[in-house]
Amino acid sequence: MCVAVLGSGTLLRGQCPNGFTTIFFANGIWTTFHQSYVSTYFVLKPAVQLRLTQTQNSVPQSCLAFTQAYDSRFVEANSTVIDYSEVAGQIITAIQQRGLDFGATFWTYVNLAANLVVPDWFAEAWEAGISAAVSTNAADLPTQEAWYTTAGSGNNTAIVVAHSQGNLYVNQLYPVVSLSASLRPIAVASPASHTAVADGPWFTLSDDIILNIPGALLANTTNTPACGSSFGDQFSCHNFDWSYMLGNNGQMGINSTGNFSGPAIVDAIIARIPGSSAPYRQFVPTHNMESPRTGHTATLLPEGQVLITGGWSSRGQASTTAELYTAVSGAFSPTGNLKVPRQDHSATLLPNGKVLIAGGENQNDGILSTAELYDPSTGAFTFTSGPMMAGVYGHTATLLSTGKVLIAGGTVVGGLTTAQLYDPTADAFTFTDSMSTPRSWNTATLLQNGKVLIAGGNGTMLASAEIYDPSNGSFNPTGKMVSPRFAHTATLLSDGRVLLAGGALSSGFFDYLATSELYDPTTGNFAPGPTMATARAFHAATLLQDGTVLLASGDTFCGANGTGCTTVTPTAEVFNPVSAAFGTTGNINTARDNATATLLLNGVVLITGGDTNATNALNIFSSAELYIP
């Protein structure tokens, strides 16, 4: 028997090696406490426990707790508290007005509506009440925050199975609770074509008329019954027990002989339990961007929004538009426009909170030597006081500990070895030392010692690397890379080393690499790393909050041996620096290269835009996805 001692770092090790997990059932507004009890303890709990047994999962059942997180009160924007007794009251009144037998109508529609067509008067009363109850804030958010943060603190995990309007108050937690190993919500809604994204940060249903909340989200969970388009169908398919825990043979998740009959939600829950043998990590769709983009930038702002700028919106057409992603709502919204169209430019968050937009190219001006500053307080772009020292695109831009920005590599007007510095204080660019060799599609990584590792690239000395030292403004040689590579990724690990992964050789775009290598700044040497399952270039790499590295999608070979063609891969892998190995993770929903990947404050990775490989039919994406770590 596990005894929870919240906050203890050594909690339950041995018996509960990954800590105690509490699974909350967060009810919908129509769910009574009685129904919530049944959903939690008679349906959800035995289904999860049986499934754990059947899959011989390594999670000890004694390390699991199930809790009803009951709430039926919501607060409207005008601070009016609404509880669902008022909603029910409207329906009861409608029944009375029609002189109907209460027992034969009300509870039939509430509990046994699976095969019934709900009459218009019922639907009208329902919708009138629900639209009044849909609101923006949970009435007892601080209480609920305490539930989840307490249950998810220390070495413990809180999994929230939010159904229907339960999503409303779970959504409100995102600004205050970090989505991580400690809090893992699961959304449940219906019907399948209208099902919300399985994982937040905003996963309430959109066009489900029961909820009537604007803003479409995509489906990705399995819904058991066949649901039609009438209100009655949607109503019946919205019920937690019937729609999500009902197995294929009509039993609640498990049949009378004790066999699991397969609601996907159960496996989704188990996958989120730390120590489970099922993988949790996966990609889920979120809202589309306002515009398709590739060769764009994505920059995390201090308050959690992500600034998206420029890029190709169609082949050869760079865009001036920019937009903001807000994690709380999961939506993109327009912000001010760039002064000139840009693609393959850079965007760097400065210490003063502004964002430096530098270089790039467009269809009108070619390679750009102008730069702009984005001010989040006004949402406007303005040119820097002076232009860059040289036009450049496809470069790197690295914020140094001095507060200046190092612009290096890329395709540069006037010389491929040129590097320059932007000084935010002077609002001006100056030349700095030149690199030893020209390189583009190289990487630049700020090391923990304040120096910058410049590695690889599509030049003549692709296996070379060099170090930029901000203290004296010079580039100096360092160890030779294990393999030449360009269009690879370089990620600073928590231990100070740098993981270089994938990329391509210079001999052609079809020579994609699955290899990796590790740079150790204490020795200045590169060492071979593990090999990825999939060769990839122009992919995305992100250091996650747990110290692992997500490598997602990108270009790869069409065939097994990689001759003759290129495609984009939906695969993703996770590098574990402790075991020094790559592990599999869920596939991205839309395979893409040149996408951006931004680690949000809540630990989720935002993937935006990108394209299919430019040598084939070029599709530029406005879609975005979230990777739930």
Next chain:
Amino acid sequence: MKQIISLFILAIGLALVAAFMLRGTPAIAAPSMGTMYAFPTALAINKATVITLTIPIPDPALIPNSVNLLKLGPSDAQPTILGILHDDGKSGDAVAGDGIYTIQVPFDETSTGNFQLEVSAAFRGLLRRVVTPPITIAVTLDGTIPLPPDPGRAGLTTLAGIDSNGNGVRDDIERYIALTYPQSAKTRAALTQMAAALESELLNASSPQLAVPDTLRWAYSADCLDYVMASSDADVAGLANAANALAALESQALNTPSRAQADFQVNGELGAFTYSRPNFTGLAARCDFNPGNFPN
């Protein structure tokens, strides 16, 4: 003058004493005694039968060995003390120290009719003993349980309905439970516990401060029902039966607009509220009775 001052001081003192007496003694929370359960509640005439009676008394102010079982006689007669209920885990008591007191008493009645039992207990700080509402035991020719009459439509006119025997459960619900589950005494007992809790929820709906304790009482009854209808957390069929029994009872109990509205009102009053059910082995303690005392 000195006497006048003394009389004045005396008058003030008497006034203070009188004021204190009028104000009464400091308020003491009412002792908590749960619902009394007896099994069986019907005896066959001229047949020796042991009745097991349990009652939860979690109040720490309870004086041990003061919980008496009384048999009521005619209205002008003194009750007869049949014995002392105990919480020692022996002689029918399920768990020592769990706050549920038990007694097993043999009866051999020689005439048909009814008699009533009640429990009285003493609490520290109270001068008078606290007595439960009486429970009625029927003596019939064959020992079958007499049901209250069907209230019909008259039972639908008020929120409370009709509870002719005053046992805290509406007559229509009492009949429903007895007629639906004739084969299982412990299922009937668990559903009776649930019905009483649900009735308490409805009648207290206009008192928001009672929403949580009433709902907890209901949740305990659901835990108890789970325990008596399933054999373990892995007993899928048993859990499904319990879920169905719970839903069916709810539909029976909330069978008028005012009752359904009251139930929704209680749910709204709960606000942010969590409840965690213990693992299966801990569910037995949620029953107001000892399931082990029931033969089926």
